[in-house]
Amino acid sequence: MSNLKLVDVEKTYAGSVNVLNNIDLDIQTGELIVFVGPSGCGKSTLLRMIAGLESITSGEFTIDGMRMNEVPPAQRGIAMVFQSYALYPHMTVRENMAFALKLAKKTPQEIDEAVNRAAETLQLTEYLDRLPKALSGGQRQRVAIGRSIVRDPKVYLFDEPLSNLDAALRVATRIEIAQLKESMPDSTMVYVTHDQVEAMTLASRIVVLANKGIAQVGSPLDLYEKPENEFVAQFIGSPAMNLLPGEIVETGTQTTVSVDGGGGTIKSNVPTSDDKKGLRVNVGIRPEHLEVTTDNFYAIEATVKISEALGEVTQVYFEPDANGISAIAKLVGVHRNARNSNLRMTAQPDHIHLFANEHSLLYQ
Numbered sequence: 019m020s021n022l023k024l025v026d027v028e029k030t031y032a033g034s035v036n037v038l039n040n041i042d043l044d045i046q047t048g049e050l051i052v053f054v055g056p057s058g059c060g061k062s063t064l065l066r067m068i069a070g071l072e073s074i075t076s077g078e079f080t081i082d083g084m085r086m087n088e089v090p091p092a093q094r095g096i097a098m099v100f101q102s103y104a105l106y107p108h109m110t111v112r113e114n115m116a117f118a119l120k121l122a123k124k125t126p127q128e129i130d131e132a133v134n135r136a137a138e139t140l141q142l143t144e145y146l147d148r149l150p151k152a153l154s155g156g157q158r159q160r161v162a163i164g165r166s167i168v169r170d171p172k173v174y175l176f177d178e179p180l181s182n183l184d185a186a187l188r189v190a191t192r193i194e195i196a197q198l199k200e201s202m203p204d205s206t207m208v209y210v211t212h213d214q215v216e217a218m219t220l221a222s223r224i225v226v227l228a229n230k231g232i233a234q235v236g237s238p239l240d241l242y243e244k245p246e247n248e249f250v251a252q253f254i255g256s257p258a259m260n261l262l263p264g265e266i267v268e269t270g271t272q273t274t275v276s277v278d279g280g281g282g283t284i285k286s287n288v289p290t291s292d293d294k295k296g297l298r299v300n301v302g303i304r305p306e307h308l309e310v311t312t313d314n315f316y317a318i319e320a321t322v323k324i325s326e327a328l329g330e331v332t333q334v335y336f337e338p339d340a341n342g343i344s345a346i347a348k349l350v351g352v353h354r355n356a357r358n359s360n361l362r363m364t365a366q367p368d369h370i371h372l373f374a375n376e377h378s379l380l381y382q
Contacts, residue, residue, distance in 0.1 A: 020081050021044070021045065022045040022081055023078075025078045027041040027067065028040070028075045029067060037060045039230045041064065042232070048206060050199050050220055051207070051224075052209045052223075053209070055253070065177055070089065095171050097171035097173075098177065099179050105158060107150055110147050111137075111149075133164075139167065140198065141194075145161075156190055159180070159183065160194065175207075181212075224236065224238055224254075226254070228253075234246045244380060257333065263277075264298075266297045275301055282362075283314075284316065288379050288380055290372075299374050302373055306348040307366070310361055318361075321337045321358060322334045322337075322359050322360075323337040325353065330351070331350055332348075333346060
């Protein structure tokens with residue numbers, strides 16, 4: 019429905035407290051963009067700037083090429099779904115969904131058509147005459163979404179809409195939002211969450227925010243498989259990626275790294291030139307990519323301090339080496355006697371990332 023563009027956008031409070039810098043982002047029509055990042059990184063602030071609830075200190079925000087910096091929220095063609103449902107308790111579902119249309123002076127026929135269409139999309143038809151207190155948390159959130167759909171906005175904004183739900187409802191409602199997006203392929207949606215599972219499963223692209231700016235933008239699998247820096251590498255994925263200090267000892271189409279402490283040498287498919295020989299790097303390996311080996315090429319050889327049997331996987335935590343460097347491995351299946359055992363761990367060259375000065379060598 020709409021293209022959003024932010025060019026060199028900044029946000030500063032009280033003239034001196036800077037919270038966002040140099041935000042350059044192009045959101046294409048039909049995308050579901052997810053903002054993620056640690057608490058305080060500015061993701062909700064950025065969403066509110068798009069909505070017009072926060073002013074833009076500098077830079078430009080446009081929708082379909084039209085500057086929106088000074089346009090009031092009500093005139094931006096944007097609908098927002100908040101963390102709190104904020105439903106009127108004395109109104110039925112139908113009345114809650116119709117309220118904004120009544121304020122907009124729509125005809126009764128237009129209101130009924132819009133409400134019935136949204137209710138069918140969200141599977142709320144049988145609940146239209148109920149009060150909010152008679153609904154589950156997930157159903158209330160769907161009503162809040164329906165209140166946005168009936169307005170037929172240019173852009174949908176979601177500010178952590180699932181955070182008030184319990185784990186089971188969160189999964190169910192997340193699936194419903196994904197299905198809703200599929201049923202509205204031309205709609206543009208911007209979604210804020212602190213939950214990376216929501217981000218990975220819902221997003222067309224993810225925007226990772228950190229240090230007052232954008233750390234990386236990409237598809238969920240791009241961020242998982244090709245993180246541009248250590249922050250993204252450790253923020254995306256659970257448990258976080260292991261980072262092991264080492265030194266490049268052989269260069270070429272495959273790079274060999276000597277891992278410090280209890281490590282050995284490990285090969286990576288990251289190509290390097292001769293001038294990188296001797297370079298200090300951090301070797302990044304995701305816990306799920308570590309596997310037990312007896313081979314001479316390995317990343318870790320250490321004693322398992324803690325073992326967590328989760329059924330389909332066993333998570334093992336290795337004792338820190340002399341430098342305090344520890345690691346986590348996620349082993350497939352049940353490993354009953356893993357605790358206190360000494361294991362040598364490796365990973366396939368495709369799954370080994372190399373970071374110098376916190377940035378991936380793939381991008382240098």
